Amino acid sequence: MKRLIKQGWVALNLVRLWPSLVAVMLGAVDAPIRADIRRWALILFKEERLSGGALLWRHCWLMVYYREYRNLAYLRLPLAGLYGWMMPRLDSLQLYIDELGPGCFIQHGFATIVAARSIGADFWLNQQVTIGYSNDTDVPVIGNGVTVRPGARIVGKLKVGDGATVGMNTVVTGNVPPGATVFGVPGQVIWRKPPEQVSRKGQA
Incomplete structure (x- = not known):
């Protein structure tokens, strides 16, 4: 019913x-x-x-x-x-993305702002995330199959590699290698997927 x-x-x-x-x-x-x-x-x-x-x-x-x-x-x-x-938008979710690949999933979007030069396919986004500028021009480039967990901050001219995961409340101010999971303030690599597991899916 x-x-x-x-x-x-x-x-x-x-x-x-x-x-x-x-x-x-x-x-x-x-x-x-x-x-x-x-x-x-x-x-x-x-x-x-x-x-x-x-x-x-x-x-x-x-x-x-x-x-x-x-x-x-x-x-x-x-x-x-x-x-x-x-059909009104969610006001607290703001997306400013020059190029966004297919298969984007936003699990929760409140209190989230995303400003990126490009984001690849199969992006997974959670709540209370900031992705954006460190100055007037510098914004991130995010690869395929990337997952960004609640509270993460990714700012500046940097690259998040394919298949990477940014953990909860992590602050990223430098490049993240493909397949890496980063955690902490500042973000540190705590685990890396084997190269053969790095794919567009991000959840592998």
Whole structure:
């Protein structure tokens, strides 16, 4: 019954969702937003290989029940400034990313700001994170499959390598090697994945 009620609420919200839904429908089959939807569906609902109507329905569900997803969708979709007011963003989550790879997942987004030159595929972001400037111009470059845990700070002109994990409340002010887990203030490498395990997935 609870699930039926939630599905009904999504259906009632279609009048507010149609602009973003049309944008997803008209986008390319390999558009980053579609990879985002699939990753959120896999992590949250254990759904695999979504396509067609199931993918569009899951987009609507995420838009209604996950405000963090709205911020990500509006970053991706064209003309979002014209219709974003219909389904408001999470105000405390701010994303300023020149280039963001597909498959981004934001587990919790409150009190988080991300300003990066580029972030690769399959990025995992938690709450109360700051990624950004150390001066007027210097911001991080983050690779594929990177995970950033709650409270982390990553600032300045640095590179976080593929498959790296930045631990809770860690402060990163220098480069992080691929596959490394860093922890502490300042962040220190406490573990490294074998090279063959460094992949886009970040959760391996």
